[in-house]
Amino acid sequence: MTATLEQRLDAFRRLDDVKMTFARRDWFPGTSGNLSIKIADDPLQFAVTASGKDKTKLSPEDYLIVDKDSRPVDATTLKPSAETLIHAVVYKKFAQAGACFHVHTVWNNLISELYFGQRAFSIQGQELIKGLGIWEENARITIPIVENFADIPTLAVAIEKVITPEVPGVLIRNHGIYAWGGNDFEAKRHLEAFEFLFEYHARWLQLRHATVSTSTTTI
Numbered sequence: 001m002t003a004t005l006e007q008r009l010d011a012f013r014r015l016d017d018v019k020m021t022f023a024r025r026d027w028f029p030g031t032s033g034n035l036s037i038k039i040a041d042d043p044l045q046f047a048v049t050a051s052g053k054d055k056t057k058l059s060p061e062d063y064l065i066v067d068k069d070s071r072p073v074d075a076t077t078l079k080p081s082a083e084t085l086i087h088a089v090v091y092k093k094f095a096q097a098g099a100c101f102h103v104h105t106v107w108n109n110l111i112s113e114l115y116f117g118q119r120a121f122s123i124q125g126q127e128l129i130k131g132l133g134i135w136e137e138n139a140r141i142t143i144p145i146v147e148n149f150a151d152i153p154t155l156a157v158a159i160e161k162v163i164t165p166e167v168p169g170v171l172i173r174n175h176g177i178y179a180w181g182g183n184d185f186e187a188k189r190h191l192e193a194f195e196f197l198f199e200y201h202a203r204w205l206q207l208r209h210a211t212v213s214t215s216t217t218t219i
């Protein structure tokens with residue numbers, strides 16, 4: 001069933017909230033990043049950020065509604081995010097996904113670069129893994145890494161091939177992360193958990209390196 005006006009406005013308000021929260025963390029440098037919230041399943045429709053906007057600001061022209069083919073549902077001069085196809089892939093692959101968020105951060109870029117040549121990043125035994133909805137003892141998670149294809153349909157196909165229901169995210173090398181969840185609250189929690197794990201791991205590697213270097217220095 002097509003979404004009502006009230007559902008659309010509710011999605012826009014929720015996107016405003018998430019956007020401003022992430023903006024305060026500097027998670028949208030240089031107009032990067034995009035956000036979406038699903039508003040209808042059959043046929044698929046979702047609200048998505050307009051392309052190229054300064055996502056640290058609010059304006060009446062921040063979002064539009066697109067269909068399963070990432071095409072605007074209404075007549076509009078706004079362009080959907082250049083990466084809308086990736087949001088569509090997530091919603092089509094996981095019927096339970098209700099929101100999908102993409103940010104470029106130094107930490108997620110560093111992790112993808114540190115594991116250059118590898119197709120995934122794994123981490124084990126961190127409490128914040130529970131933030132991803134994984135509660136088993138000493139859990140290990142593996143987030144796939146895809147190469148940063150400039151051609152978005154190629155990138156979307158690469159992402160479609162590697163994402164799984166177990167881990168709600170994917171890293172694009174030297175680009176950023178996509179994370180999703182059943183709704184905006186859950187997608188935000190997942191994204192925050194991933195970002196914590198990336199920062200923790202990168203800092204841990206740095207400290208370990210510094211400690212090893214100091215302990216091997218002769219006076």
Ligand SMILES: CSCCC(=O)C(=O)COP(=O)(O)O
Nearest residue numbers: 030032033034051052081082
């Ligand atoms: C300057 S960021 C390059 C494009 C990108 O990766 C991104 O996340 C933002 O693209 P959009 O079309 O959604 O504004």
Ligand SMILES: [Zn+2]
Nearest residue numbers: 032033083176
């Ligand atoms: Zn991006």
